[in-house]
Amino acid sequence: MRKRSRLPRDPRDPRALSDLYEKDAPGGSNAPPGEDKDAGGAGKARALFSKFRTILDSNTAILTAIAQMERMLGGEYIFDRAYLEKSAREIADLTHRTVYAINAMTGDAHLDLYDRYAALNAEVEDILAGRRDPGAGIPVLPLRDIRLEDRVLVGDHAAALAEIAGRLELPAPDGFAVAEAGWAPSLTSGFASWPPRPLEQAVSGAVVDLYVRRGARRVLIATEAVTPEGEVRRTETEADCEAGQVLAALRQGMDQALAAFDPPPGDLAAFRGHSLVLAAPPEGALGQIRTLAGPEAGCKPLLAIHIRLNGSPGATDSYLASRNHPYLLRESRIAPKPLNKPLPDGRIPADPVSRAWLRGSAVLTPDDCAWLAGAAMAAERLLGEPLVLDFAHPYGGKPLFLGVRPLPADPACPADSDVPEAGEILLQGGTAACLGAASGMVIHVRENDAAADFPYGALAVARSASPQLAPILKRASGVVTELGDAAGHLAAVAREYRVPALFGARGALAALPQGALATLDAEARTVRRGGIAPVPHQGWELSPSDPEFLLLRRLLQRIASLTLTDPDAKDFTADNCRSFHDLIHFAHEKAVESLANMRRAGKGKDGAKARPIALPVPLCMRLLDIGGAAAAGDAPARIEDIRSRPLAAFLAGVCAPGMWDQAPARFGMGDVISAMDKTFAALSANPAHAGENLAIAARSYCNISLRLGYHFSVVDAYLSENSSKNAVYFRFVGGMAPIAARARRAQFLRNVLAGYDFKVETQGDLVVARLKMIEPARGEEILHILGRLTAFTRQRDTGLLSDADAAALETLFLEKSGLADCSDAKGDAHV
Amino acid sequence: MLDNERPGGEGKKPRILVLDDEPIVVKRLKPAFEKAGYETETFTDSASALARFTQRPFDIVITDLKMEGMDGMAFLEKVKELSPDTGCVIITGFATLDTAKESFHKGAFDFVAKPFKLADILDVTKRLEEKMAGRHEEA
Numbered sequence: 001m002r003k004r005s006r007l008p009r010d011p012r013d014p015r016a017l018s019d020l021y022e023k024d025a026p027g028g029s030n031a032p033p034g035e036d037k038d039a040g041g042a043g044k045a046r047a048l049f050s051k052f053r054t055i056l057d058s059n060t061a062i063l064t065a066i067a068q069m070e071r072m073l074g075g076e077y078i079f080d081r082a083y084l085e086k087s088a089r090e091i092a093d094l095t096h097r098t099v100y101a102i103n104a105m106t107g108d109a110h111l112d113l114y115d116r117y118a119a120l121n122a123e124v125e126d127i128l129a130g131r132r133d134p135g136a137g138i139p140v141l142p143l144r145d146i147r148l149e150d151r152v153l154v155g156d157h158a159a160a161l162a163e164i165a166g167r168l169e170l171p172a173p174d175g176f177a178v179a180e181a182g183w184a185p186s187l188t189s190g191f192a193s194w195p196p197r198p199l200e201q202a203v204s205g206a207v208v209d210l211y212v213r214r215g216a217r218r219v220l221i222a223t224e225a226v227t228p229e230g231e232v233r234r235t236e237t238e239a240d241c242e243a244g245q246v247l248a249a250l251r252q253g254m255d256q257a258l259a260a261f262d263p264p265p266g267d268l269a270a271f272r273g274h275s276l277v278l279a280a281p282p283e284g285a286l287g288q289i290r291t292l293a294g295p296e297a298g299c300k301p302l303l304a305i306h307i308r309l310n311g312s313p314g315a316t317d318s319y320l321a322s323r324n325h326p327y328l329l330r331e332s333r334i335a336p337k338p339l340n341k342p343l344p345d346g347r348i349p350a351d352p353v354s355r356a357w358l359r360g361s362a363v364l365t366p367d368d369c370a371w372l373a374g375a376a377m378a379a380e381r382l383l384g385e386p387l388v389l390d391f392a393h394p395y396g397g398k399p400l401f402l403g404v405r406p407l408p409a410d411p412a413c414p415a416d417s418d419v420p421e422a423g424e425i426l427l428q429g430g431t432a433a434c435l436g437a438a439s440g441m442v443i444h445v446r447e448n449d450a451a452a453d454f455p456y457g458a459l460a461v462a463r464s465a466s467p468q469l470a471p472i473l474k475r476a477s478g479v480v481t482e483l484g485d486a487a488g489h490l491a492a493v494a495r496e497y498r499v500p501a502l503f504g505a506r507g508a509l510a511a512l513p514q515g516a517l518a519t520l521d522a523e524a525r526t527v528r529r530g531g532i533a534p535v536p537h538q539g540w541e542l543s544p545s546d547p548e549f550l551l552l553r554r555l556l557q558r559i560a561s562l563t564l565t566d567p568d569a570k571d572f573t574a575d576n577c578r579s580f581h582d583l584i585h586f587a588h589e590k591a592v593e594s595l596a597n598m599r600r601a602g603k604g605k606d607g608a609k610a611r612p613i614a615l616p617v618p619l620c621m622r623l624l625d626i627g628g629a630a631a632a633g634d635a636p637a638r639i640e641d642i643r644s645r646p647l648a649a650f651l652a653g654v655c656a657p658g659m660w661d662q663a664p665a666r667f668g669m670g671d672v673i674s675a676m677d678k679t680f681a682a683l684s685a686n687p688a689h690a691g692e693n694l695a696i697a698a699r700s701y702c703n704i705s706l707r708l709g710y711h712f713s714v715v716d717a718y719l720s721e722n723s724s725k726n727a728v729y730f731r732f733v734g735g736m737a738p739i740a741a742r743a744r745r746a747q748f749l750r751n752v753l754a755g756y757d758f759k760v761e762t763q764g765d766l767v768v769a770r771l772k773m774i775e776p777a778r779g780e781e782i783l784h785i786l787g788r789l790t791a792f793t794r795q796r797d798t799g800l801l802s803d804a805d806a807a808a809l810e811t812l813f814l815e816k817s818g819l820a821d822c823s824d825a826k827g828d829a830h831v
Numbered sequence: 832m833l834d835n836e837r838p839g840g841e842g843k844k845p846r847i848l849v850l851d852d853e854p855i856v857v858k859r860l861k862p863a864f865e866k867a868g869y870e871t872e873t874f875t876d877s878a879s880a881l882a883r884f885t886q887r888p889f890d891i892v893i894t895d896l897k898m899e900g901m902d903g904m905a906f907l908e909k910v911k912e913l914s915p916d917t918g919c920v921i922i923t924g925f926a927t928l929d930t931a932k933e934s935f936h937k938g939a940f941d942f943v944a945k946p947f948k949l950a951d952i953l954d955v956t957k958r959l960e961e962k963m964a965g966r967h968e969e970a
Contacts, residue, residue: 072946076949077947078860078948079855081853082897083924083946086924164891539862539863540860548855
């Protein structure tokens with residue numbers, strides 16, 4: 001109890017809440033957790049079930065609130081700060097209830113969750129109060145750890161470059177940012193001593209990392225000084241990748257930037273400073289892209305690329321290209337160059353490329369231009385405004401982005417705020433998952449298509465809004481699907497990348513043929529023939545430059561991100577909970593474990609009697625009914641006695657004809673050898689736990705733990721009439737075969753589950769799949785399939801000797817499930 | 832107010848005043864209403880909004896409820912005193928049955944809880960516009 005006593009006695013104080021919860025618990029008492037007066041009887045079980053239901057209800061309410069917050073990113077809703085404050089605090093309160101309930105269930109076995117809750121809640125309150133980020137004290141941040149919402153710490157330039165590199169995976173050099181906290185001691189003290197020890201240590205570490213791990217020998221350093229009014233002066237320089245030289249260059253850069261303001265001595269404390277240090281790219285060409293060319297293009301909506309070879313300042317090539325896929329070149333001006341000087345692709349201008357043609361002296365090929373334009377437009381979509389992007393094109397290498405900043409508006413070219421005129425309507429209907437307009441060539445995509453093959457800026461059209469399409473959204477200018485809605489995982493990804501998305505538009509594949517140029521207007525829920533890419537402008541849309549957008553992103557980082565996914569992993573601990581979502585997930589797993597252990601240890605003496613379920617297949621399962629899961633009675637429950645909606649659907653799938661293959665599994669020597677350690681572990685385990693199959697269920701909920709041979713699977717589902725609360729979680733791991741065969745089985749599961757719009761993660765033989773916000777009938781169908789899969793995949797890994805075996809297994813499963821003719825419904829349809 | 836300036840009068844769109852103390856709300860609503868053809872003015876404090884309304888009444892007022900100084904309910908009362916024909920819509924993040932009842936009692940046309948879809952507020956405004964146009968036709 002020591003840790004809990006540290007918390008303040010406020011409305012969220014667990015000691016204050018405990019009274020409420022104890023009174024709420026049917027059959028409970030006001031006694032402290034674990035000291036129930038009715039410890040020997042059914043009252044204890046009812047109290048535990050009550051706490052478990054509290055956890056379930058809180059989890060459901062939290063996930064619903066998180067989903068609503070995430071939808072705000074799509075631009076469809078008008079929201080304000082008050083809404084964000086209210087939502088964040090409601091989620092915090094519910095999380096606290098969950099932390100209390102798991103401790104009440106387990107006799108305070110997870111008191112460290114209170115500390116994590118208190119720390120996370122303090123971070124959320126800091127964000128809401130506009131106080132500095134928890135990372136505000138860190139002097140140096142690696143570029144890979146920075147996102148747009150960190151701009152207050154590291155400055156706009158570093159945050160924007162890190163955002164396009166991190167979120168879109170656009171190529172950029174490794175590097176680090178010297179944050180505001182790194183410069184603050186020196187500016188405050190008027191550079192009384194340089195370098196301050198913490199900055200020196202942090203810069204030294206980051207420089208060594210760049211030198212040793214990344215092979216950097218030179219670095220590019222950009223430093224900016226910011227006045228209290230927000231005016232910025234920026235300097236750029238280079239240095240050897242050595243700590244002393246980098247520190248000296250940082251100081252020199254800041255002195256030069258400050259000199260532009262000529263501040264009186266002693267006034268430096270009001271200034272802020274940021275620096276960005278990047279590994280210098282290899283020799284090659286340097287270029288710049290403006291996503292809106294401006295007067296250079298006669299104010300037409302074209303994109304401009306300029307590039308010159310290192311050491312040839314006068315010989316700049318200029319290109320004007322369209323702003324939508326396939327980014328056709330409209331004009332190019334190529335500066336003359338020596339015929340024998342190498343170009344970035346490794347060839348010289350005089351190299352023959354065909355019988356009649358030479359390479360020529362253009363630095364970029366049309367394909368290079370299209371790639372650069374597509375990448376730049378993806379960055380513009382993400383950041384929500386026209387941009388200037390600096391890049392390097394090393395000899396023999398790929399382009400690297402070195403900087404990104406907003407393109408200042410040119411008064412000579414007034415912004416056109418309307419969606420560009422396009423042709424007739426090709427498609428109408430569906431639900432807007434992310435607002436905005438996009439124009440590009442239509443490409444039909446399937447779940448397993450490689451994202452790298454998808455051209456930047458094309459319009460993706462698919463049968464289903466499958467989470468497997470998420471990587472493609474880093475490149476697509478827009479996405480249209482025939483199935484799916486704004487609540488699914490792909491919709492959240494579209495909002496994250498700010499890709500206009502229209503889901504559930506029936507007939508999209510037929511209406512939008514492959515290769516057609518089309519314009520999507522998600523707000524109007526239409527796709528028209530032809531069109532040009534719209535120019536972002538400051539309109540009613542939610543922009544990444546809006547403080548509320550960044551506030552929402554920062555809150556979601558602390559609230560919604562899920563980093564703990566594998567309960568069997570060593571890092572599945574309270575200390576590793578990085579968000580409220582992690583906390584409730586951890587608490588839920590421990591609550592299920594607690595109920596399962598109680599049944600095993602107590603054997604019913606505490607009232608937690610688990611009733612056998614009589615199944616027509618050789619599967620021993622018991623039911624722990626926490627409220628309304630089955631018709632009353634002490635006899636084994638028959639399937640028709642099951643009242644739990646998700647459990648009934650799952651068991652119907654388990655018992656479906658053809659799924660329960662009772663033929664002996666094919667074992668090879670490799671299977672036996674690979675299973676020897678597991679056999680030993682199985683033998684040494686508590687015999688009472690071996691073969692334990694348990695369903696903890698209520699009317700709308702079930703958690704099913706199955707141990708079938710060496711396979712272990714968990715299904716956790718909530719299924720009610722309220723779609724927004726429904727969710728299904730599936731975990732499958734283990735097997736007797738070597739890891740390669742088990743990985744094939746994981747791939748088989750992944751393929752089947754992805755066809756049902758699950759968000760699937762696999763690691764080795766572990767498969768974790770999630771699905772939320774589903775219609776109840778769809779949820780039943782999905783649980784039925786999970787039941788079939790669970791039965792069907794028993795010992796199937798031992799037969800998976802090749803990828804062909806895995807494909808055959810998938811076909812067999814679909815055939816036996818009567819789904820073979822429905823592959824079209826799983827997203828395979830192409831027009 | 833001249834006939835041709837009234838809602839429905841010779842096709843001229845109504846003038847809208849938006850009052851919300853959160854800049855993000857007025858920043859997003861102004862271009863949305865303007866795109867829909869309305870002449871729109873926005874304010875983040877009720878005193879300035881009232882001064883402007885007194886100077887020249889608006890056809891439609893969209894106001895937040897909970898604000899520093901004069902709150903949305905008081906602003907609604909003032910607007911109705913000055914211009915009973917002005918249609919009012921309340922937008923609030925603190926919707927309760929009591930506040931909804933009170934705002935209808937004081938003459939609000941509709942009561943919209945935040946967060947709301949842009950399409951919804953445009954729909955409410957359109958309905959209000961149609962109602963006002965019908966009223967003028969009857970008169």
